[in-house]
Amino acid sequence: MARFEGKRVLITGGTSGIGLATAKRIVDEGGEVAVTGVSQDHLDEAGKALPSGSLVLRNDASDPKAAQDLADKVQDQIETLDALYLNAGYGKFWPVTDTTTEAFDDIMNVNVRGPALQMSKLKPLLADNAAVLLTSSVAPYLGQPDGAVYGATKAACLALARSWSQDMADRGIRVNSVAPGPIETNFMSDLGFSEEEAEEFKEKVKNQVPLGRMGTSEEVAAVCCFLLSDDAAYVSGSEYFVDGGMTKR
DSSP: OOTTTTOEEEEETOSSHHHHHHHHHHHHTTOEEEEEESOHHHHHHHHHHSOTTSEEEEOOTTSTTHHHHHHHHHHHHTOOEEEEEEOOOOOOOOOGGGOOHHHHHHHHIIIIIHHHHHHHHHGGGEEEEEEEEEEOOSHHHHTOTTOHHHHHHHHHHHHHHHHHHHHTGGGTOEEEEEEEOSEESSHHHHTTOOHHHHHHHHHHHHHHSTTOSOEEHHHHHHHHHHHHSGGGTTOOSOEEEESTTGGGO
16 A cells, blocks of 8 residues: 655654654555654654665744744745644643742643644645645543643644644645554553553453454554555544543443
8 A cells, every 4th residue: 555655744743652653564565764763762762763865853832933944934835735743742731729920831832832833833834635634642532630721732732633624725735643542652651650550550441442442553543644644635633532442432
């Protein structure tokens, strides 16, 4: 299958987890990719995992100046994008009483302001009939006790995708979002879970997910690639759940 032959795709937050799995699949299907990340370890990992012609860029979505820098590099080295996956973001959970201005601003800046500014700068570089994808989450639908602000950021990503799908329709640009459930990534280690806590979480998930297991990055990447490819040429303004049925219980 060569759905991405001749296609140029940018994936923010593409140096690990779902983003990197998506980048690998796009390359396997004939596409050219550029990925961004912040962690040097993840940048190095992506550099080894992707072909030598791929662009691996350090870019921090929390920095408001980084969006213009990213657009400048893309214009200089790629020129036009056939697909854009705005995936950069992170999860953090805390009790309502622990909400601080700093914590609120930090996660909102990355998860919401980041893609909003990136789109404002990258939109002129999108080809007609391009595809755009954002990462939402099941979090807004689950109402997790300590996840109010994180869930709000992901609900905002869905709102961005739906609004942009209308804004860009005149150029044939499709905009969708993907909502992963519990996925086996570095998410839990980034949250500071010990191995024991991670195993306890996985066991808990089995009771919440009808399919009885965690998902994989590759399973989410398969849906992402569908939405980013011409196979989804008549899909726009939609949200696809990849959660083993978790939100449908």
